[in-house]
Amino acid sequence: MNTKTVGVIGAGTMGAGIALVCIRKGHQVVLLDANQAVLDKALTYLQSITGKDVEKGKISEQEKADMLDRAKLVSEMEQLAACDIVIEAVPERLDLKKGIFSELSRICRPDALLLTNTSSISITQIAGGLPHPERILGFHFFNPAPVMPLVEVIRGKKSSEDNVQAAYRFATELGKVPVLVTDTPGFIVNRIARPYYNEALRILGDHVAEVEQIDRIMKRAGGFKMGPFELQDMIGIDINFATTESVYTDFFHEGRFKPSRIQQRMVQAGSLGRKTGEGFYDYDK
Amino acid sequence: MTMTNKAVVLTGTSPLFAELHQLFAEKGYQVLSLAQAATNSAAVAFAVEVSNLDLEQKAEEIRQLDSLLAPDVPILTTSLAITATEVASWTKHPERVCGFGTLVPLVERELIELAPALQTEAKTLQAAEAFFQSLGKETEAVNDEVGLVFPRILSLIINEAAFTLMEKAATARDIDIAMKKGTNYPYGPLEWADRIGLDEIYAISRGLQRDLAEERYRTAPLLRKLVLAGRVGVRSGQGFYAYESKAEAKA
Incomplete structure (x- = not known):
């Protein structure tokens, strides 16, 4: 498996959980939050969970240290420039998400995959008007992200098939069970x-x-x-x-x-x- | 007390028929058809009627039971597609009619819902509770409305899954995986429907739409068409999924 550099935006419960899933699978994580207190809490969470994994004998002290080394906590968007994949997990506000994806479109490589963990906002609406909307997709984890196996991979109106497949493969590499859904209200789970x-x-x-x-x-x-x-x-x-x-x-x-x-x-x-x-x-x- | 001499008339077209027949026999009841009961009506302790899709047949058989059996013999009828109150209204002795509702497979149902009609007498409800308890099931009595609680909620979930599939928002397989892995459902809604019988789910959906008359209960066109085409699920070899053989589908 090739390891990737994954940006995670928003270090709340969801973002920190997603960061944990990624470092456990060997990916480099750049965890971004503008609020230092939230970042501190996320780091404590990552230390605590990996510490428990050591106590349970699931991983060694060295593996824990390596995992935590793979997590870089940052507060500036520019530090996401080298990411292969970015997962946005900020509160469910369209203006907030649009602003973030607009900045990501400027900062990130044109081939970087830009994913939103939204549970209720249209992917098409988030991507609308931005350059390279073909690489913007939904990637919906369920709470708690480290425990729940499902990820809904959501195809926006302009998401490309290659990128849909890449996101699907990435979910599988994270040890998750992905499903594909078109951009419809509530996607699968929150609708049905x-x-x-x-x-x-x-x-x-x-x-x-x-x-x-x-x-x-x-x-x-x-x-x-x-x-x-x-x-x-x-x-x-x-x-x-x-x-x-x-x-x-x-x-x-x-x-x-x-x-x-x-x-x-x-x-x-x-x-x-x-x-x-x-x-x-x-x-x- | 002995159950062995007690006879139950069982009639109707729901997939429940075969499973109830087996369960009654296992629990020591003699199971009679409507025709057999006609020549031996004095032996009958209970009548159980289970048609949901064909309401004309339901009405016809309920009237036959009502005229055949002594007025104190309880008639238990599925109130999945129609209220128990409406079924009771077809009879001369509505106080002995009580609704109930469940879905196959019965082995997965620890509890069976009862719905007394407005006309149902207390002693009829008590007899119905004792009867289902003698079959090893708990009971919960709810007020009379089409589909009771579990069948009504599940039929709406399956209906929404059918809309999602019809719109090609996701595949049947992905819909089922999502509901099991994202919300811990015991089965995916589409595979669940195939096991219950799409005809049963459609009968509930149509009944809710008929009685409550709201857009909320609109049946997914795909669900209705599959039933009209005879693709009712595992039983017929095809539903939301295709099954190579009945044996494989059950495995």
């Missing part, structure tokens, strides 16, 4: 999973069944690992609602994706799930 939450909310709203009943039925009758309400509490009800709203808007208000008022009221009330101590269930704070 919508009814799991949305229809459960509708069933609740129509008082066909209550929260605990629906969760029990989906686990005991359906074989799902977690019920739709337990899952919303874990994901964050605000995050789940935002995803539904985004898919609904991007499908031009197709009725199949219509959001739930119950869920909206939970968000308005600040009952967001485990992270606030209460959601569909109560948690000890």
Whole structure:
């Protein structure tokens, strides 16, 4: 396997997780964040996880040192100039992402692969108007990135077939399971999973069944690992609602994706799930 | 108490028929067809009716059961494509009708949902609960609406996967992999549909659309066409996927 120099933009949970996946597979990583505190936290995370790998006997001290040596933490975009591949993992704001890809288009080699880890923004929209849009693709990891095996490789309107194949191969080299999807709202997972939450909310709203009943039925009758309400509490009800709203808007208000008022009221009330101590269930704070 | 002398009438066209037949027999029930029950109606303790796609046949057989059986014999009917309340409305003794809903394979269902109609008497629901418990299943009673909970939610997931496939946004294989690896689903929605029977999923989707009348429940044209073409999944050798033989598909 040929090792590459991979730029990762955004050192939050997702970016740090992606950086870990890359250094574990022998790639050089340039992890970029404008905020030094976020970079410090990411470094602590990488040290802590690789340290645990040593304790578990998965890797040696030397391998850990080599892995950490492969991660370079930087705060200037210009330092991504030598990257073969750049993965952007900043918050889901179009203006932010467009600005980053515009700069990358200027800084990076024309043949560098530019990937966005967006879960909800159109790849075509991010690439629109930039030089070399053929090398801009979606590369969507699932949280937590080091654990979840899936990567959605998303083909924008102007992504080239060669680059789609290159991104697919890169995902495989990272030990991930890639799937290919065209640039459609929610891609595969966030689209097809919508009814799991949305229809459960509708069933609740129509008082066909209550929260605990629906969760029990989906686990005991359906074989799902977690019920739709337990899952919303874990994901964050605000995050789940935002995803539904985004898919609904991007499908031009197709009725199949219509959001739930119950869920909206939970968000308005600040009952967001485990992270606030209460959601569909109560948690000890 | 002994189950061995208890007879159950089982009728209908759902893929559930064969599995329920086997389960009833395993648990010591004598299983009668509608024709057999006609000559031996006094022995019948329960009637179970499971048509979902052909609602005319469902109505016809429910009326036959209602006129054949003593008024205190419970009639359990699948409320996957139609409400139990509507089925009960076809009978002279609606208080003995109770809805239920599940999907094959039954071995994977630890729990079966019951949906009492508005007309269902408490003792009918209790009898239905005891009956399914005698089959080794837990029960959960929900309010009566088309598709109950699990079949309704799953049919919408499969319908959305069918839209995604129809639009060629991704291949069937990639859709299934994504849902298993990205969200921990026990099966990919399309392979799951092939095992359940596309006719069953279509019947639920059409029923929701008919009763709730919203764009939300619009059936994916691909799903409807596959059912019309007889490509109902593993059972027919072709559905969202093609199967070389039934044996291979089950493996």
